[in-house]
Amino acid sequence: MSDRPVKRVCDSYTIQVQLINQSHLNGYQRLFGGQLMAWMDEVAGITARRHAGTNVTTACVEKLDFRAPAHANDTLVLTGHVVQVGRTSMTVLVHAYVEALDGARRLINEAHFVMVALDENERPTEVPDILIDTDKKRRQQEIAEALRSATR
Numbered sequence: 001m002s003d004r005p006v007k008r009v010c011d012s013y014t015i016q017v018q019l020i021n022q023s024h025l026n027g028y029q030r031l032f033g034g035q036l037m038a039w040m041d042e043v044a045g046i047t048a049r050r051h052a053g054t055n056v057t058t059a060c061v062e063k064l065d066f067r068a069p070a071h072a073n074d075t076l077v078l079t080g081h082v083v084q085v086g087r088t089s090m091t092v093l094v095h096a097y098v099e100a101l102d103g104a105r106r107l108i109n110e111a112h113f114v115m116v117a118l119d120e121n122e123r124p125t126e127v128p129d130i131l132i133d134t135d136k137k138r139r140q141q142e143i144a145e146a147l148r149s150a151t152r
């Protein structure tokens, strides 16, 4: 039995909201994908550092899917939660939604970010375990593990 501390998914769950303006658009007047990826990476980083309690770095991004466009004046909601942990790495699932004025959310992007916890010497360091206590979380953990083993 491991003596690592265990944290809940809700302990590091992160939400970030952005208002899309003209400076975020590409030549086709849609949200520039690189801008969206930067925001998603930031959310993944904040989620992972909340879980690890250390600085973190992005090791890899898996299965980043652009599902729908976003436009100027859209409210963009980004969420991040830890779905899987290794010894020093964590997979953070990030979702990006456009939120309508009535509050309804439309998924426009999702991706798995593999984040690694770093110690004061910038070397990988052990992270707390994650409590997986629902079928949905178990499925998300299995998907993250399958992605990891397909790419490593």
Ligand SMILES: CC(C)(COP(=O)(O)OP(=O)(O)OC[C@H]1O[C@@H](n2cnc3c(N)ncnc32)[C@H](O)[C@@H]1OP(=O)(O)O)[C@@H](O)C(=O)NCCC(=O)NCCS
Binding pocket: 057, 058, 059, 060, 085, 086, 087, 088, 089, 090, 114, 116, 124, 152
């Ligand atoms: C990520 C990094 C810290 C890993 O360092 P390393 O010396 O290879 O460390 P290790 O081999 O001990 O791997 C540490 C963990 O990261 C995981 N990992 C490392 N590279 C990975 C990759 N490309 N994809 C997925 N996981 C990776 C390992 O599986 C291991 O996980 P575990 O401890 O949970 O089993 C190092 O490669 C690095 O600093 N890369 C640059 C990161 C960066 O600058 N990101 C910002 C992009 S601009």
